[in-house]
Amino acid sequence: MRPGRNLASARVARHIAARLALPSGALLLAGLACLLPVHDLATRTLRDRLHRALAQEAGFDSLMVVDIDDASIRALQPRLGAWPYHRDVYALVLNYLRDVHAKVVVFDVVFADPRDGDAVFARALSSRPDAALAAAASRQALERERDGASGASAFSIARSPSIATTSWAGLTLPAPLLTASVDRFGAIGIVGAALDADRQVRRVPLLHEVDGRVYPSLALSARLLASPGSRPGGGAEAAAALRESLDAVPLDAAGCVDVHLPANAGAVPRIPFQRVVQAALGDANDPGVEAAIAGKTVFVGSTVFLGDAVGTTQGELSGAVLLANVVDALATGRLLRPAPWAMQLGLMGVALLPALLAPLLLVRPRWAAAGLLAAAAAILLLSAALLRGARVEALPLPALYTIGATALLVAASRWRMLLVANRRLAQERRIAEAANAAKSEFLSTVSHELRTPLNALLGMADVLSHTTLSDEQRHYVSIFQGAGASLASLIDDLLDYGRIEAGKLAIDRHPFDLRDLLDQLALLLRPRAELKSLALAVDLNVDVPTVVLGDRKRIAQVLTNLLGNAVKFTHKGSVTLQVSAQGGQQVRFSVRDSGIGIAPSKLDAIFVPFVQGGAGVTRRYGGTGLGLAISRRLVELMGGSLEVQSVPGMGSAFSFTIELPIAAPTPPLEVEAAPERPPDPLAVRILLAEDNEVNTLVIQAMLKGTPHSIDIAVNGAIAVDMFRTGDYGLLLMDMDMPIMDGLAAVRAIRSRERRERRSRTPILALTANAFAQDAQDSAEAGCDGHLTKPISQKHLWAAIALFGRSALSAPAPVAARPPEAFQAFDRSAALQALGGDVDHYERLLSHGVVYLSVWEKGFLGADAATRIAMCADLEQISHRIGAGRLADAAGRLASVLARRDDPLAQPEWHALLQRIHETAALAGAAFDR
DSSP, rough: HHHHHHHHHHHHHHHHHHHHHHHHHHHHHHHHHHTTTTTHHHHHHHHHHHHHHHHHOOOOOOOOEEEEHHHHHHHHHHOOSSSSSOHHHHHHHHHEEEEEETTEEEEEEEESSOTTTTTHHHHHHHHOOOOOEEEEEEEEEHHHHHHHGGGGGGGGGEOOOTOOOESSEEEEOHHHHHTOOOSSSSSSHHHHHHHOOSBOOOOOSSSEEEETTEEEBBHHHHHHHHTTTTTOOHHHHHHHHHHHHTTTOOOTTTTTEEEOOOGGGGGOOEEHHHHHHHHHHHHHHHHHHHHHHHSSEEEEOOSSTTTTEEETEEEEEEHHHHHHHHHHHHHTTTTEEOOOOHHHHHHHHHHHEEEEHHHHHOHHHHHHHHHHHHHHHHHHHHHHHHHHHHHHEEOOOHHHHHHHOOOOOHHHHHHHHHHHHHOOOOOOOOHHOOOOOTTTTHHHHHHHHHHHHHHHHHHHHHHHHHHHOOOOHHHHHHHHHHHHHHHHHHHHHOOHHHHHHTTOOOOOOEEEEEHHHHHHHHHHHHHHHHHHEEEOOOOOOOOSSSSEEHHHHHHHHHHHHHHHHHHHHHHSSSSEEEHHHOOEEEEEEEEEEEOOOOOGGTTTTTGGGTSSSSSHHHHHHOOOHHHHHHHHHHHHHTTTTOEHHHHETEEEEEHHHHHHBBBBOOOOOOOOOOSSHHHHHHHEEEEEOOOOOOHHHHHHHHTTTOOOOEEEEESHHHHHHHHHHHHOOOEOOOOSSSSHHHHHHHHHHHHHHHHTOOOOEEEEEEEEESSSSHHHHHHHHHSEEESSSSSOOHHHHHHHHHHHHOOOOOOOOOOOOOOGGGGTOOOOHHHTTTTOOOOHHHHHHHHHHHHHHHHHHHHHHOHHHHHHHHHHHHHHHHHHTOOOHHHHHHHHHHHHHHTTTOOGGSSSHHHHHHHHHHHHHHHHHHTTT
């Protein structure tokens, strides 16, 4: 009985394993899909669409936004002067809002710097506990912020483990007088939220922590002040009021809430600042203002600020409008809670139902498709019902992944089942034919003739099995295969080690300045060493040639890795990079440190991919263990060998020797050799046009400590406008910038100089474009020299000394400009059409510059219908800015498109491009006419 029982148990186990194979495989593939880089993007996309589809409308009956907009500033300028206003204006507004019975007044403006009227505003704030000011959280701490932290205990509470917060490094508080006027928790609220990868806000922090102190968000301040009897002073009273206010609020581990924005999120009632100020001053009898404000929480915000707009799932909202939505959500409970594990597992259970019915699905393909689609629809409906009814946010994507994985596995299982059946049938047929072979020679011969085509048939079994699959199943298989290939290619591209192993990485040798390379490495790594009080020294022997032939990028990669490791593993002492000549064309690099050292048994292991000196090293210092492996292979590709010597507790030394032949020096700018520092440098006011923040920081660091001053423009259009208003002695112009590139900006500046009869300002191209043609293009545009990146501090100082002129005095008078430079624009006609509104025309012209910079690229990638629409848009915009010739050219190209001709082969296309380039070049120079 025991053997029979064992056989039965084995059959039951095999049956259970067969039933669970498909669900287990589906779960495994779904888990792998959640690890793909596109998973986060897919999750955000599906979430946003569900939120928009299920959003309801809100009433906003108890909220009001007072907007400091452009129209209000223009209307109030004769009475209040230029914006920003003195702070007594806000005191006037606050007192008026109180007089008309506003419940709470929240200023969504960071009054950071002291201004006239602070004392008046401070008295108004301290008179009643019904107003809140904004403070800005930042990722970096500033000295002034740290100085003001001592008085923060009046409007913040101490951090405790039970309070979930979003942590920040620094805080910009209101001006000292304003900060000193508040003495209660909630009187100052934080504005600041972490943006997702697509620059949108989805989770809003309610509690912020800076230096161990907890501050409410500005939205929570409004809620605290508006709650009856909940205006705590501080300490335990404030903490108790906070706990009571957040008792039913679903906060996450970072003190954030997930707000389900209504469909009309942008419809918060608004009143222009102009109406409120005029009513407060008594200039206008406006009963509508009093009626609109009475009994409401009022947010005073400003859409004038460039960074006021915030991206959300319901489109861009102003900061004050978003705050109002958060306050309304806190009051109405329109906050989302994460789905409990039980609900999430329920969705996965629905997704696994088709997989549990695998035997039926395999023999009924149509039932399989219907079941999978029904399960997917059920998951989406359940997620929507939870979101709409219970305000619970489930994550449907893992369940949908499971359904997709089930579909793939069902298709693969059916294909395998058919393949096995065909093989079994062929085997049985061969056996039958072999058994019948002895009966007669005739049957044997026929059997032989049958086996020959049958073998060919078995070779095509894969193709024949695919003919029984549905189109949807074929599509799923192709997607799965394509995704796997893309993932393998992505890994090869991302990891240098993979490319080296595959032999795809080549060494690119070219002349470069070795000293400049070492200077750049020291500049980048010295701050990290200084944070640990380490001395970082770079010793270049005099016998090493300065300009050599080699792969600058790969040498820098190896040295950066070695120096970075040395700084990481050294806690006291120094890190030294020594470069010396070894005879012939050999150069030896040696990085020595006084760090923790490496045990002799680990010296070989550190060069193994993904392995470090030990598990403790990984836990304490982090890292993947791949850097040294890549460095060794790069050195080998350059003809050298990376060696290491180390004594535990005494430090390590990594060395390699490679061939670096002497190269003829080819400096991008012919200047005389400059000393390490000019003896009497001429003070030059410099305008740097550069869109890369890192490059900007490098140039600023090179000029630190010199008498020169530097202004920054992040694109060519801003550089042209800043040149118009400033007197600069030198312009450093990057070539590749958004909106308007460097060449177009130089042409516009030279055109302005000729038109206004101004003296020629030196302009140097400072760019990574290092070919001879690039230097020629910059010279033709009007540059006086061509500097290539990376540039050393010595060459930068030399260029400033050679080309810069003193420009720290008042700007020179501007001569009248002849009208012929603006032939591309009929400014008078455009202004007449706008009723003489110069500001409106300037905004249209600025928009035109941006639109023209991207029009050609968009046109080339568009279909026929979109091209016609783009021509119409270009014609309309051109008319509005007074570019009549460009508008006519756009109309002629639209006629060509209407005939279905190829526009790129027509003269109208080339004529339009010429007009676009002409107009774009002159638009920057025409900003101030």
